[in-house]
Amino acid sequence: MNAMDQMQNGAVGTGVMRYGLIGCGMMGQEHLRNIALLENARVTAIFEPDAQMLAAALALAPGAQACATVEDLLAIPDLDALVIVSPNHLHVPQLELIAQRRPLPILVEKPLYTQAADLERVQSFLASYPAPVWVAMEYRYMPPIAALLEQAQAATGGVQMLTIREHRFPFLPKVGDWNRFNRNTGGTLVEKCCHFFDLMRLVVQSEPVRVMASAGQAVNHRDEVYDGETPDIWDHGYVIVDFASGARAMLELCMFAEGSRYQEEVSAVGPNGKIEALVPGPGRFWPADLGAPPVPQVIVSPRRPQGPRSVEIPVDPALLQAGDHNGSTFYQHQRFLQVVQGVARPEVTLDDGVAAVRMGLAAQQSALTGQAVAL
Known part of the structure; x- marks a missing residue:
């Protein structure tokens, strides 16, 4: 089955799901390229503090709004899901901020946390977060x-x-x-x-x-x-x-x-x-x-x-061109899209x-x- 067939099979809903990306360095840009291959998803908001990486990200997601802070991104009303691709040590505080401000479906890059001292914070988030979360083990x-x-x-x-x-x-x-x-x-x-x-x-x-x-x-x-x-x-x-x-x-x-x-x-x-x-x-x-x-x-x-x-x-070949992980980032996003559309549960919890x-x-x-x- 080629990439186009996979895309058609993965597109369950009819509305376009709008994504906000937090972090658009090298891996964040791989996420951008693979989301662009999905028929029913597009990135509409980006937070990336590095000017060079932000320019590259906006070139991959034309029309996306650049946000000065994560808080600004979360304030955008037309968002259906979030993807966290920031440095590892920022994942836990950003998850907590999202829980306080705007609990949307999340795909968060690995590792989920970086030190044993953060486990209690992660477990507290897990116990109370009302929306689905997918950990990116592609x-x-x-x-x-x-x-x-x-x-x-x-x-x-x-x-x-x-x-x-x-x-x-x-x-x-x-x-x-x-x-x-x-x-x-x-x-x-x-x-x-x-x-x-x-x-x-x-x-x-x-x-x-x-x-x-x-x-x-x-x-x-x-x-x-x-x-x-x-x-x-x-x-x-x-x-x-x-x-x-x-x-x-x-x-x-x-x-x-x-x-x-x-x-x-x-x-x-x-x-x-x-x-x-x-x-x-x-x-x-x-x-x-x-x-x-x-x-x-x-x-x-x-x-x-x-x-x-x-x-x-x-x-x-289209998937190999979109990233460094043998097509896995696309297949992961295909399944996560179904979670955002409300027809599936996270496979990586x-x-x-x-x-x-x-x-x-x-x-x-x-x-x-x-x-x-x-x-």
Whole structure:
């Protein structure tokens, strides 16, 4: 099914839903491009304090109103939904401000929060917020990973071991270099890896009970200085998670491996066999002299009869052009639009967002202390 067919299928209502975006840096602009692909949605208001990023955002959303503050954006009467794409440490105060001023349906970028001290505030918001909230764990919607999620139980007979490997490029520059410091991001195992902890819970279909990690900063950003400070953000690590079901999962992260053919490799194994998803990185980073970028694959390897079966899972070129996440941002917005239209519920809940951050914070703590952390 191509992108146009997907758009038509996703357009449930007849009225155009009007979105306000809070934060329009690199990821915010990916959200803008993907919302523009939806037939029944458009961005009508933007808050972005950086002048250069604001100009780029307004070019992507012609006719949208630029707002000087979040409060000004929330005062616009003709809004149906909000998308929060601000730096991580601003998510909780912005959610609280929205709850006070204008409780609309929200899609909030990951991570939901960045430090354990914020959990009580998030739980208070969760208990009282009257509108739906979707946490942006878009890796669920990468086509090869979605195929693995759909087939994992049948292919494995029940997942007992799950391995997620991400070998990728370093953190990209962001406005004000906010992503170079743990105090703003929650740390790499929260900022980057909450996606993978979310996938672990989905694939294993159980809850984590113990986290062990070893991680650090070996290569990236060590020669950078911002306002007299050297970045403290980690660039590699291993995390092992034990689940209540007895299953085990491992994350292997390396952020100085952009020469890899695939960026994410997910492997789930059970008594009946194995299923793998291979996901390439952003096509814009693939060297032109190497020809066409790799195509995502899913490989099913039964134990009996032996013999791996590999299937390519191509992604619509229009969706690849709209962002760096293999079309997943579009598929996420397609489903969120149905929530805004009142015909569906969030698939990635606040509880999911909390669970992923708890696992990331436990991994950060384990790596710092050298001790396993019970959840």
